[in-house]
Amino acid sequence: MKNTSFHLKLITRDRTLIDGDYAFAVIPSGAGPLGVLPGHTSLMGTLNAGLLVLRDSEKKETPVFVDRGFFMIANDAITVTARVAELAAVIDVDRATAARDRARQRLNSKDSAFDMFRARSALNRAEARLKVAQSMN
Amino acid sequence: MPASPRDILRRIRGIKSTQQITKAMEMVSAVKLTRVRNQAENARGYVDAMGRMVRILCTTAGDSEHELFREREQNTILLIVLTSDRGLCGTFNTSVINAVEAFRQEHAGKNITFMCIGRKGAEALARTGASIEEALDTPWGTAISKEVERINYNALGAFEARRYDAVYLLYSRFENVLVYKPTVVQHLPVPRLSAEEAKSLAKWAVDFLLEPNFDALANALIPQYLETQLHYALVESLASEYAARMVAMRNANDNAEEVIGELNLSYNKARQATITRDLIDIIGGVEALNG
Numbered sequence: 054m055k056n057t058s059f060h061l062k063l064i065t066r067d068r069t070l071i072d073g074d075y076a077f078a079v080i081p082s083g084a085g086p087l088g089v090l091p092g093h094t095s096l097m098g099t100l101n102a103g104l105l106v107l108r109d110s111e112k113k114e115t116p117v118f119v120d121r122g123f124f125m126i127a128n129d130a131i132t133v134t135a136r137v138a139e140l141a142a143v144i145d146v147d148r149a150t151a152a153r154d155r156a157r158q159r160l161n162s163k164d165s166a167f168d169m170f171r172a173r174s175a176l177n178r179a180e181a182r183l184k185v186a187q188s189m190n
Numbered sequence: 191m192p193a194s195p196r197d198i199l200r201r202i203r204g205i206k207s208t209q210q211i212t213k214a215m216e217m218v219s220a221v222k223l224t225r226v227r228n229q230a231e232n233a234r235g236y237v238d239a240m241g242r243m244v245r246i247l248c249t250t251a252g253d254s255e256h257e258l259f260r261e262r263e264q265n266t267i268l269l270i271v272l273t274s275d276r277g278l279c280g281t282f283n284t285s286v287i288n289a290v291e292a293f294r295q296e297h298a299g300k301n302i303t304f305m306c307i308g309r310k311g312a313e314a315l316a317r318t319g320a321s322i323e324e325a326l327d328t329p330w331g332t333a334i335s336k337e338v339e340r341i342n343y344n345a346l347g348a349f350e351a352r353r354y355d356a357v358y359l360l361y362s363r364f365e366n367v368l369v370y371k372p373t374v375v376q377h378l379p380v381p382r383l384s385a386e387e388a389k390s391l392a393k394w395a396v397d398f399l400l401e402p403n404f405d406a407l408a409n410a411l412i413p414q415y416l417e418t419q420l421h422y423a424l425v426e427s428l429a430s431e432y433a434a435r436m437v438a439m440r441n442a443n444d445n446a447e448e449v450i451g452e453l454n455l456s457y458n459k460a461r462q463a464t465i466t467r468d469l470i471d472i473i474g475g476v477e478a479l480n481g
Contacts, residue, residue, distance in 0.1 A: 066236050066421065067229070084401055097243060098401030099410050123411055125243050127398070134239050134412075 056091040059129040061118065065138045071117070077108040078131065080124055081181075100135060102174075103179045104188065105116045116141040118177055118185040133188060144186040152181035195464065198457040202450055209446040215278065216439035223367075223432035230364060230425045237422045240415040242391070245383055247408060249391050250398050256408040257350065260282070261381050266301045268323070268345065268354040269293060270377070270420075272361040272427040275310030275328050280441075282362065282434035283310040289360055289372035290315065306340070307424065334424060342417040349378045361423040362430035369436065370430035377419065380412060 061078060063071035078089045081103030100122040107115040122135030156176035160169065193201075248259060271290055273283045290311075294302060304322045306312035312325035329337040343355050356379040362370040383391065400407050 064238075064239050066233055066418070068232050069235055082401060094399060095397055096399040096401060097247065099407060121207050121414075123240070123243055123407075123414070125246070127246075132239050134236060134241070163393065168320070 054090050056129050059089070059091045059093070059131060061107060061131040063119070063133045063135065063138055065107070065135055070140070071107065071115070074109070075107045076110045079104070079106040080133070081119065082124065082132075089126060089131065091129055093129075096121065097123070097125045099123055099158060100133070102137075102178045104181065105133065105138075116185055116188050118144060118182050120181070139182075139185075141185045141188060144173050144182055146183065146186050147183040149179050149186065152184065162189045193456070193460065195457055195460045197461060198453055202453050202457065205446050205450055209443060209450075212439045212442040212446065216436055219304045219432045219436035219439060223276075223429060223436055226425055226432060227364070230422070230429045233418070233422045233425055237418045238417075240418050244380060244411060245387065246398060246402070247411060248380070248383055248392060249388055250400060251406065252270070255463075256412070258346075258378065258403065258408070258412050259382065261379055261382070262355045264297070264300060264356040266303070266352075267297060268303050268305060268348065268356050268357045269343070270305045270307065270341070270357065270359050271311045271315070272328075272423060273306070273308035273314075274427075274431040275309040277294070277310065277429055278438060279435035280438035282397045282431055283314070285370075286311060286360065286362060286372050289374065293358070293360065293374060307341075308427075315475070322352060322440060328428070329424070330428075333420065338417055338421045342413065342420050345378065346413060346416065354378075359420065359423050361427040364426045364429040364433065367433045370433060375419070375423070379418060380416075438463075445479045 058074040058076050059078075061073065061075050061106070062069060065115075066140070076091070079103045080087045080089060083099035083101055086103070087098075100119055102120040103118070104118045105119045109112060117139065118139045119133065119135040120132060120137040122138075124131060124133045152175060156172050156179055159172040160176060231345050236305070262432040269290070271286065273286050277283070290304075302320070304315055304320050306315060306322060309326045312322060315322060316325075326337070345354075349357055356376065359375045359377050361373060361375075363373040364370050
């Protein structure tokens with residue numbers, strides 16, 4: 054019989070944030086969003102800063118912001134390790150907005166004192182966070 | 191001459207004030223231990239998961255092997271030693287230093303350079319004339335991540351530049367409050383799988399798709415894994431240190447209790463002796479008057 058769900062574990066350095074069965078997931082992989090259904094082929098890859106969506110058998114969705122991580126799919130078990138993982142419900146929108154504006158300002162300024170690579174990744178991070186937060190509303 | 195009651199009282203007071211310090215230190219260590227112990231337990235799941243990914247990646251490598259997996263003849267070695275900054279923690283530091291000696295004997299004839307995290311290790315190694323590349327105090331709190339990142343980055347750079355053929359970690363692994371074991375882990379090159387491990391993983395690790403490709407994934411994953419491993423070692427070492435200090439202070443406390451008990455006894459005896467002596471004097475005087 055074909056499985057109707059897979060097990061997903063989201064681990065950060067401080068805790069296991071998610072450990073449960075889901076029917077569908079969208080993983081923000083390095084090569085773009087990746088939809089995963091049960092029975093997916095074995096795969097390992099990098100994560101982009103972005104939105105991880107988990108849908109359980111009752112179609113209830115859990116959006117999570119993840120950054121700096123990796124994922125592995127094997128035998129209907131998915132392991133996601135991330136340095137940063139926040140449930141959308143706890144994202145601090147004000148802080149993310151401030152971070153986005155600051156990063157934009159730095160990118161626009163011609164001052165080379167700022168590390169452009171860092172500013173750009175900060176901008177990506179902040180935008181991804183805000184997108185996740187907005188997906189809740 | 192037996193000590194006067196007043197001298198004994200003074201000693202009791204002295205020991206009591208020492209006991210207050212050891213009691214406070216025990217409590218502080220207990221609180222800090224709970225904190226780092228949680229951190230260590232959580233980090234263990236993370237480091238295990240990352241380790242599994244790295245090992246699977248290693249099985250998929252086939253012929254194209256990554257530089258960080260490749261063994262070289264180990265002539266120059268960097269040993270990262272984790273000890274505490276402060277003493278009063280029983281045999282914690284001594285056992286690590288003993289393990290360093292064992293490591294040196296095992297790798298006799300090799301050129302070993304040390305990096306010390308924790309002042310006690312640096313002091314002990316400096317006395318033996320070891321070549322120390324860097325010595326720093328144990329980071330704490332938010333400084334941990336930053337320091338770990340920097341140390342890992344430097345170690346990777348030195349390994350890739352072939353300044354070292356191998357990097358090892360030596361830290362105390364926390365087992366429980368009474369047991370901690372100095373443990374040596376090969377940090378770089380990333381240890382290959384044993385034949386058994388490879389076999390058990392190969393059963394389901396065949397046909398793994400890698401995204402974007404082996405090299406890119408390895409270049410991203412392995413440094414992160416190593417950083418995680420270093421972070422984990424540091425937290426474990428801290429947990430062991432606080433456990434050791436807590437136990438040492440509890441023992442000191444118990445000993446103080448015992449000494450105070452004995453001193454109380456001698457104080458009472460000495461006090462009784464003076465009373466008896468005074469009574470004999472008085473009675474003697476009265477007898478003499480009556481006589």
